[in-house]
Amino acid sequence: MTHPWLLPTIITATPSAFFLIFIYLYLYKKEGQKALLAWSICWIFHLLGYLGNIMQVGGADAYKYFPSFSIDFLRAFFQFLGCFYFLNKPFTKPFQVLFSLAGLWALYLDLEKITNEYLAWPIYILIGGSQIYTGIIFLKTKNLIPSLGKIIAGWIFILWGIHVFNYPFLKFHPEFGYIGFFIAGLFRFSSAIVILLVFFEETKAALSKTEGNYKKIVDTTLEGIWLIDKYAKTKFVNSKMAEFLGMSEKELIGKNLYDFITPDATEAVNKRLEERKQGKAEVHDFYFKRPDGEPVWLLMSTNPIFDAQGNYEGALAMCTDITFYKKTETALKESERQLSTLIRNLPGIAYRCAYDPDWTMEFISEGCFELTGYSPSDFVSNRTISFGEIIHPEDTERVFQEVTEAVSKNLPYRLLYRIHRRSGEIRWAFEQGSGVRGENGELIALEGFITDFTQVKLAEEIMANALQEKDLLLKEVHHRVKNYLQVLSSLLSIQLEQVEASNPTQVLTESQNRILSMAYVHESLYGKHRISDEFFPEFVSRLVDSLLKSFGHKKEEIQIFLNCESLPIKQNSAIPIGLILNELVTNVLKHAFSFKADSEEKIIKISFYKEGDWIHLDVSDNGKGKSSDSKQEDSMGLELVELLTKQLKGSVIDLSSKQGTITRIRFPASN
CATH class of the missing domain: 3.30.450.20 (PAS domain)
Structure with a gap:
């Protein structure tokens, strides 16, 4: 006989099962934790158990076919499994074996409709024991934060497990069933609530920990x-x-x-x-x-x-x-800009190339166009031509050997060689560079600078030629000085023969004038220029001034008219021309104006010019003219003029008249 409060107690507890099923399913959907799914299934079997108990207490005929043992086992199993998931405990093999055997035993009792409470005890001992074990784990676990909820959950499971041990006795004694249903329902609902409480405490703690971690990340990043x-x-x-x-x-x-x-x-x-x-x-x-x-x-x-x-x-x-x-980056760009500007404006080539016979260029500055006639892109990676191809064939092997020798000794190299410009012109290049080595000391490239050395080379050649010419000129000077001394010696010998018949002072004066004439020629030729085209006008002016002073004439007494062109004269012709002019002007000063009064006009004209292939030297005056015995008056001077003119392969032309004397010396321009 059942107690009248039993059915109301069961019906009152049933809605809580619906409520908890929906709560656990909702949380599972949001959180996705397996523990929530296991607890949802557990409460489904709780609901089925309530429905079965309602049918049993209500006297429905289907009661004797209701699998109450299996449902009790399954709701206990899924609750235990959910707690293990929640506590991060492994569901080990012993538990798997025990629960499998208990499940089979419960199924057997339901199929065979066995109602003996002693045969049902093993199932409820396992269920009660698992709940007590779960409570102990709740109390001892360190996987959960210390909280009041954890302690309450642990003791609820322990007390519930102890209560389960008397469940078979109450189950088969309906008059006490309402007490068991009331206590069991209280434990079921309390365990569900306290599990949710612990779950939310853990979630909050995890969230706080996550927020703390995020804050640490945000603050310390x-x-x-x-x-x-x-x-x-x-x-x-x-x-x-x-x-x-x-x-x-x-x-x-x-x-x-x-x-x-x-x-x-x-x-x-x-x-x-x-x-x-x-x-x-x-x-x-x-x-x-x-x-x-x-x-x-x-x-x-x-x-x-x-x-x-x-x-x-x-x-x-x-x-x-x-x-x-x-x-x-800005400083680097500025440095690169400055370096680029510097390299671009260097009067030569900055380069980086491979160490090979072609000197394959990795980089070459814009200065290569001015030196080689090729653009930088022509040389890079030997796109159009290699740098090795423009080096003069006679210098190619020497350049490679010198670079190899310097690089092998880890020394900079300095090279001087010829190159062919794009136009075919040959230029000299001076190169200085060194090897670039990697971290392991291996040679990876050559870097250096090449500049145009052509002008320096030309200057060296000019200097060498000038030194050679100066050496030859010095030898020539020595030779000329020796010849001039011989000439002077000959002139003095001739004068000595006439000393007795002439005035010794006059003889010495004329000799002095001849020597000065030669000195003036020598000074004009060698004092300023190697070969002077303008020596003769300068020489004439100085010679005439010297002769006027020698013969005691003032510049204002005699008018001198010079018409002398700047003509190229060979060195071996200069001394004879100078001596000829000296003799002709001397004759004019000695003889032309001897019968003229001081107040009368006295004119000397000297012309030096080229006419066709001949050079003319004209000396004229407005003196008394030549008499029949003029040659005897100064036979030595005239003989000297004749002799020197023949040396120039020329001729003496006398154009004199009673109005004055005109003497023309003519000799070939190519002489």
């Missing part, structure tokens, strides 16, 4: 985190971002992005914000202005943020300070 809303106002920054922008975190909250940019960057920022609204993420660098005026460059990884409905809420940027790298 070397990257700045900047969150703005849809109006570009700052919603959040971490300490590193505040450090980048030179303000505190509190000061930055509410600040607009546009407060940190320069006016010329507004258009770029607008464009990027529009891209964020369209859902585009981007990594870019950007320049910001700190409140203290200091510039800061940030590398920003920006991502848009949308709400659940897809509406744009703002953007999140992860920022890295690259100001130092930007400054370094």
Whole structure:
């Protein structure tokens, strides 16, 4: 006979089963934990058990066919399994064997409709024992945070397990069933509630731990985190971002992005914000202005943020300070620009090439065009021609040997060789360079500089030729001096023969004038120029002045008219021409004006000019003219003129008249 409170007790407990099933299923859907799914299944079997008990107490005929042992076993199994999942305990093989045997035994009792409470005891001993074990684990586990909920859960499972041990006795004594159903229902509902309590405590603790970890990450990261809303106002920054922008975190909250940019960057920022609204993420660098005026460059990884409905809420940027790298990059670009300008304006070639017979160029400066006639692109990787091909064939082997020898000794090399320009012209090149070695000491390239050495080479040749010519000239001078001394010796010998018949003073004066004439020629030829085209006009002027002074005449007494062209004269002709002029002017000064009064006009004209293939030397005066015995008056001077003119392969032409004397010396221009 059943107690009248039994059925109401069971019916009252049934809705809680529906409630808990939905709670566990909802949490499983949100969290996806296997423990929640096991507990959901457990409460499904609790519900089935309640329904079976209602049929049993209500007297339904189907009761004797209801598998009550199997349902009791399954709800206990899934509750135990859920607790193991929740506590991160392995469901070991002994448990698997025990529960498998108990399940088979419960199924057997239900199929055979066995109602003996002693045969049912093994099932409920296992169920009670597993719940006591679960309670102990709850109390002792370190996988859960210390909390009151954990302690309550542990004792509820222990007490529930103890209560289960008397379940077979109460099950077969309906008059006491309402007590068992009431206590069991209280434990079931309490365990469900306390499990949820522990679950939420663990979830909250995990969330707090996660938030703490996130906060640590945000606070300790070397990257700045900047969150703005849809109006570009700052919603959040971490300490590193505040450090980048030179303000505190509190000061930055509410600040607009546009407060940190320069006016010329507004258009770029607008464009990027529009891209964020369209859902585009981007990594870019950007320049910001700190409140203290200091510039800061940030590398920003920006991502848009949308709400659940897809509406744009703002953007999140992860920022890295690259100001130092930007400054370094700017300095490097400036250095590269300066180096490029320097290399571009160098009067020669800066290069980097491979160590091979072709001298394969990796880099060659623009100066190569002026030196070689080829553009840099022609040489790089031997695209059009190799540098080795333009080196003169006679110098190719020597250049390679000299470079090889220097590189093998790890010394710089200096080379002088010829190259063929694109036009075919040969130029001299001076090269200086050294080997470039890798980390392991291996030769990886050659670097150096090549400059045009042609002008220096030409200057060296000119200097060498000049030295050779000066040497020959010195020998010539010695030879000429010796010849001139011989001439002087001959002249003095001739004069000695006439000393007795002549005035000794006059003889010496004439000899002195001849020597001075030769000295003037020598000075004009060798004093200023190697071969002087202008020596004769200068020589004539000095000679006439000297002769006037020698014969005691003043410049104003005699008018001198000179008409002397600048004609090239060979060195071996200069002395004879000078002596001829000396003798002719001397004769004029000695004889032409002896019968003229001081007040009368006295004129000497000297002309030196070229006519056809002949050079003419004319000396004329307005004196008394020549008499029949003129030759006897100064026979030595005239003989000397005849002799010297023959030496020039020329002739003496006398154009004299009573109005004056004109003597013309004519000799070949090629003489």
